[in-house]
Amino acid sequence: MEERCVVAKYLLSQYFKDDIDEMADVTGYSKSAISDWIDGSVVPNHQTITFILNSIFTPEFTVINEFYEIYPGSPILTQLKKMYRGHESRSGIYAFYDSMANLVYIGKASNLLKETYSALNREFEINFPAGIKNKSVLRHQVVRYISAYDVKLFESFDYPKHVESLILRVSKPIMNKQIGILDKAYSESV
Template sequence: MEERNVMINYLINEYFSGDLDQASDLTGYTKIQLHDWMTGVKHPQKQTVEFIMHKLFVPEFKVIVEYAEFEPKGDVRPQLRNLFKGYEDRMGIYAFYDAFANLIYVGKATRLLDECYSAIRRDVPVKFPTGVKKSPEKRHEVVRYISAYDVGDSQWVDYPKHVESLILRISKPILNKQIGYLEKAFPFENES
């Protein structure tokens, strides 16, 4: 059997427990193609093996909600629960926008609903001019739109952290106190 057949066999057995239905759903290849590659009946191309590895190790970003209207005077948690339905406990990135749809805050979450709720109820750390009589005190008073994204996860990389850092470095939202930083990728120390 060719090395690439061995690699396909390993990937499907290791990451899908040999379940060709699951492997087919993720990769888009038919069960017959996958079976033929695993058994050595046919030989996969190098790009095929790389594509399957890419599908396994690089998560796909999914839009949960984009520019969803937020009512600042309404109950916060029920609104967020409705927006994030099905993704409340997922990792992700969320963004708050003002009435002009300007990005004002970006955050990452390991549990989207809880951490977004916490962030939107924090104080507004911006100093307003002295002439402003009633400046908003909490973030939920200035937020009019919310976006949220499932950016996937991996056992090796904290994708939400890296995506958040990149967005912060590019956009510098007014309510974020820190801009992100990008880490260099280093191999694990225990590997030789």
């Protein structure tokens, strides 16, 4: 059997649990083409194997909601359940915005509903100019909009963590700890 047929069979077994329908759905290839690769009657070309690998390992981002408005007078958990309908226990990224749509917090979650609710109920200290006493408030008192994205997890990759880290380094939301900066990837020559 040709090496690429063996690779296709391995990918079907390891990542699709021998389910040709699922592999066809994820990759877009027909079930008959996949069956031909598996039985060795047709050899998939190199680009086909590369595409299947990319389909397996490239994260799938699904927009759950962008700029979902949070109403201060309504129960937070009820609003979050409505916002996350169907995605409550999924992993992903969420972002909090103030009333002027400024990004104030970014977080990753293995369970979007629980972790977003927890993050909204943490204290945040508002820093006032010198001479005025700082005030602690709960985040949900400052947050007016939430965006959330369902991000598929893989066994060996934590894409939500990497996406969160990149956004933190670029945008520096005021409610997140400051974790550093992105240095230039090149050296400047004079």
